[in-house]
Amino acid sequence: MSQSHSFLDNQTHRAISTDQSSPTSSNPKSTFSPTHSSPPSPPSPKIQTPTSSSSTVSRVEKRKLNTLAARRYRQKRVDQMSSLEAALKEVERERDALKVRVAKLEGETDILKSLLSKKD
Secondary structure, three states, rough: OOHHHHHHHHHHHHHHHHHOOOOOOOOHHHHOOOOOOOOOOOOOHHHHHHHHHHHHHHHHHHHHHHHHHHHHHHHHHHHHHHHHHHHHHHHHHHHHHHHHHHHHHHHHHHHHHHHHHOOE
């Protein structure tokens, strides 16, 4: 929930910064809002040089690879949690079965003790 909240704050900040920038400004991100504590970001590489398309492609590819790696990591975590939950349920079943067995054995020892005490 905090991620979506900060995302909305960032969008609102960008919209306010864009509205406050002068029409002659070529980069609306260069305006600085007093409510935002970080310094303004430098202009994007696409605006700086015409040969930046290869670096943009590289960044896009890196972003895709990072997204896929993050997805694999999250799926691995989900799979591990599922595996641990299944193991936990199995151990709980085993524990419950052992509790029943202990109760039966305790009952049996009580009966045997009472039989021994009646013989004496």
